[in-house]
Amino acid sequence: MPSDSPLPPRTRKLVDDCFLHDSERLRHDEAIALLRERVSAVAESETIALEEAAGRILAEPVIAPRNVPLTDNSAMDGYAFAQGAYDATGGFFPIDQRIPAGHPSPEPLLPGRAARIFTGAVMPLGADTVAMQEDCEQHEQDGAPFVIIPPGLKRGANVRLAGEDVAEGAALIPAGSRLRPQEIAAIASIGQNRVTVSRKLKVAILSTGDEIVRPGSPIAPGQVYDSNVYLLRALLESVGVEVTDLGVLPDDPDTIRSTIRKASQTHQAILSSGGASRGEEDHLVAALDALGTRHMWQLAIKPGRPMNFGQIDDCIMLGLPGNPVAAMVCFLLYVRPVLIAMSGAPWPDPVRLPLPAAFEIKKKKTGRREFSRGWLTRDDEGRLLVDKFERDGSGLITGLREADGLIEIAEDVTGIKRGDIVSFIPFTEFGLPGK
Numbered sequence: 170m171p172s173d174s175p176l177p178p179r180t181r182k183l184v185d186d187c188f189l190h191d192s193e194r195l196r197h198d199e200a201i202a203l204l205r206e207r208v209s210a211v212a213e214s215e216t217i218a219l220e221e222a223a224g225r226i227l228a229e230p231v232i233a234p235r236n237v238p239l240t241d242n243s244a245m246d247g248y249a250f251a252q253g254a255y256d257a258t259g260g261f262f263p264i265d266q267r268i269p270a271g272h273p274s275p276e277p278l279l280p281g282r283a284a285r286i287f288t289g290a291v292m293p294l295g296a297d298t299v300a301m302q303e304d305c306e307q308h309e310q311d312g313a314p315f316v317i318i319p320p321g322l323k324r325g326a327n328v329r330l331a332g333e334d335v336a337e338g339a340a341l342i343p344a345g346s347r348l349r350p351q352e353i354a355a356i357a358s359i360g361q362n363r364v365t366v367s368r369k370l371k372v373a374i375l376s377t378g379d380e381i382v383r384p385g386s387p388i389a390p391g392q393v394y395d396s397n398v399y400l401l402r403a404l405l406e407s408v409g410v411e412v413t414d415l416g417v418l419p420d421d422p423d424t425i426r427s428t429i430r431k432a433s434q435t436h437q438a439i440l441s442s443g444g445a446s447r448g449e450e451d452h453l454v455a456a457l458d459a460l461g462t463r464h465m466w467q468l469a470i471k472p473g474r475p476m477n478f479g480q481i482d483d484c485i486m487l488g489l490p491g492n493p494v495a496a497m498v499c500f501l502l503y504v505r506p507v508l509i510a511m512s513g514a515p516w517p518d519p520v521r522l523p524l525p526a527a528f529e530i531k532k533k534k535t536g537r538r539e540f541s542r543g544w545l546t547r548d549d550e551g552r553l554l555v556d557k558f559e560r561d562g563s564g565l566i567t568g569l570r571e572a573d574g575l576i577e578i579a580e581d582v583t584g585i586k587r588g589d590i591v592s593f594i595p596f597t598e599f600g601l602p603g604k
């Protein structure tokens with residue numbers, strides 16, 4: 170990368186030039202395989218407070234410096250004792266100690282004696298078993314307390330062992346993990362309040378088209394409000410990157426080229442919508458050609474056939490189609506995993522649920538993979554089915570709204586009958602919240 174670039178010097182080359190420069194339509198699997206192979210982690214790392222770390226990607230593994238729990242402790246309120254003095258008939262134990270949580274006993278427990286103990290309290294030396302208080306009877310004899318413990322308790326019952334959750338020295342969380350609330354809790358449990366995570370990628374977004382105007386301003390016939398910029402910003406936030414909005418660019422080659430060139434020097438990726446085909450008014454492709462390496466994709470998918478991919482120096486350029494449905498589908502399928510991999514996490518592979526169709530498709534073109542908007546429903550017996558948004562138009566945001574996932578229909582399928590098993594990818598698989 171050029172030495173005067175403000176991008177961090179540790180940034181490695183993202184892809185090399187052996188991408189297919191393919192005028193033919195690339196199948197979905199081929200596109201994914203290619204991206205997967207070529208895109209590498211480029212994010213720098215930074216150390217941040219644990220309370221800021223939810224959703225971030227771990228850049229260095231977290232190693233446990235100590236056991237969790239730190240010591241053997243009681244899992245119940247009850248009575249601690251040693252198995253040695255206990256047999257099939259149960260036992261009678263004088264109570265010598267009282268051990269609340271946070272107040273370990275300095276004295277070992279003598280054989281044949283019990284300690285009143287509470288949940289989370291350290292087991293006294295010499296004891297190995299806890300009887301639940303609900304199963305015991307406590308009495309007094311001549312002012313001295315004793316407990317009757319019923320038979321049948323196995324050695325170690327109701328005791329949590331030191332290190333049973335996390336063992337000292339264990340690799341607790343590998344680098345590349347996304348920190349969910351439970352990982353944050355695990356890191357806190359070993360006493361760490363800072364973590365080293367991938368720095369958020371800097372991603373610039375832009376809209377293109379003479380007809381596009383930003384919401385909040387008046388609109389005239391022939392104009393269209395810019396919904397994509399909001400769609401993409403929200404999608405990018407769900408991935409966890411830092412977004413710069415470059416605005417709406419007119420269908421003017423010089424403006425597009427100079428804006429992209431400038432942004433490529435200060436961002437790790439540029440994401441555009443619109444102008445992605447080879448039409449006379451689609452200038453993004455030419456700009457990418459002039460400034461860097463283009464890997465123009467004609468994808469064999471619906472929606473979203475034109476999807477640009479390329480690079481300008483070490484900045485990735487991702488050009489989405491302008492239609493909102495195509496933009497969202499291509500984002501989820503291709504842009505999201507690219508950004509996640511660039512951020513240092515493993516390539517995500519969304520789970521497909523095989524479910525019976527509650528719809529039919531009389532005739533489907535072969536040779537392309539289709540991603541319809543769908544949702545879960547139930548039949549009369551309560552079994553899950555997947556239904557499909559009827560209309561096809563890739564400008565219909567309504568379909569995206571009604572959906573809670575994508576129905577994936579393979580290249581070779583010619584039609585679907587009700588009850589046929591289809592693949593459904595819930596939006597939650599793409600890191601989006603449920604409805």
Ligand code: AMP
Nearest residue numbers: 376393395396397443444445490491492
């Ligand atoms: P294009 O890819 O530029 O040919 O645009 C395809 C369609 O998507 C056209 O109908 C555009 O008006 C529409 N479109 C393009 N950009 C946006 C945007 N940012 N927001 C909403 N619709 C858009």
Ligand code: MG
Nearest residue numbers: 377378443444
């Ligand atoms: Mg356009």
